[in-house]
Amino acid sequence: MTTTSLAASARALTRVYGHGDTAVHALRGVDLDLPAGRFTAIMGPSGSGKSTLMHCLAGLDTPTSGTVSVAGRALQDMDDTALTVFRREHVGFVFQSFNLLPMLTAGQNVLLPLELAGRRVDAEARERYDLVVDVLGIRDRLGHRPSELSGGQQQRVAIARALVTRPDIVFADEPTGNLDSETSAEVLGFLRRSVRELGQTVVMVTHETDAAAYADDVVVITDGLAADVRPVAEPVR
Numbered sequence: 001m002t003t004t005s006l007a008a009s010a011r012a013l014t015r016v017y018g019h020g021d022t023a024v025h026a027l028r029g030v031d032l033d034l035p036a037g038r039f040t041a042i043m044g045p046s047g048s049g050k051s052t053l054m055h056c057l058a059g060l061d062t063p064t065s066g067t068v069s070v071a072g073r074a075l076q077d078m079d080d081t082a083l084t085v086f087r088r089e090h091v092g093f094v095f096q097s098f099n100l101l102p103m104l105t106a107g108q109n110v111l112l113p114l115e116l117a118g119r120r121v122d123a124e125a126r127e128r129y130d131l132v133v134d135v136l137g138i139r140d141r142l143g144h145r146p147s148e149l150s151g152g153q154q155q156r157v158a159i160a161r162a163l164v165t166r167p168d169i170v171f172a173d174e175p176t177g178n179l180d181s182e183t184s185a186e187v188l189g190f191l192r193r194s195v196r197e198l199g200q201t202v203v204m205v206t207h208e209t210d211a212a213a214y215a216d217d218v219v220v221i222t223d224g225l226a227a228d229v230r231p232v233a234e235p236v237r
């Protein structure tokens with residue numbers, strides 16, 4: 001019997017915003033298992049609960065009820081400090097708006113998560129840094145500040161930053177939302193390579209079918225409920 005290890009799972013997850021008549025039931029009982037070592041797209045119409053689900057899975061939002069576990073650890077058992085430390089050590093993030101620090105060079109931005117986690121940049125960390133820099137093709141841009149880079153280059157730096165700590169899971173929230181279609185294809189290709197070549201787990205929220213086609217699996221959220229995780233029907237290869 002083979003067992004697939006899970007990068008994250010949710011059980012009976014609900015998230016209600018507000019109270020009484022104006023309460024919004026953003027998640028209404030989500031059960032979800034996200035396999036490790038795969039690229040999964042979370043899709044669904046606007047307002048269906050994609051971002052809320054991702055934020056609950058990433059420990060950035062607190063569910064109203066239900067449980068979340070990431071890398072085998074139950075998030076509901078952690079206080080805010082423990083969650084912050086957990087995110088730093090186990091989770092990587094890629095945002096639509098890149099979120100690079102403008103005063104740091106690209107190289108310093110990539111190294112930042114190691115410094116925040118208090119890790120020494122020893123030979124092993126340097127090897128990992130070199131690997132992600134080469135996979136993302138940003139070596140000749142490392143001395144530039146974000147304002148001197150194109151949107152696609154900034155997002156590649158952000159992906160390298162998300163990967164440098166070898167996180168158990170990378171969450172990407174509409175990572176191509178600010179990019180043109182050619183640059184989007186390139187960035188999605190890099191996310192896929194990080195799964196194929198570096199063995200990472202990537203979970204991407206997107207409302208674009210074209211972007212989801214780069215993933216291995218897709219899960220559709222409708223009205224706060226998740227369907228089963230399924231292989232992408234017509235993947236881009």
Ligand SMILES: Nc1ncnc2c1ncn2[C@@H]1O[C@H](COP(=O)(O)OP(=O)(O)OP(=O)(O)O)[C@@H](O)[C@H]1O
Nearest residue numbers: 017024026044045046047048049050051052053207
């Ligand atoms: N902080 C909040 N306070 C109140 N309601 C919220 C809050 N955040 C989200 N919601 C509501 O919860 C529902 C789900 O929102 P969510 O942002 O998760 O959807 P989404 O699928 O990511 O949408 P989009 O694709 O438009 O970003 C929506 O009705 C939204 O208005």
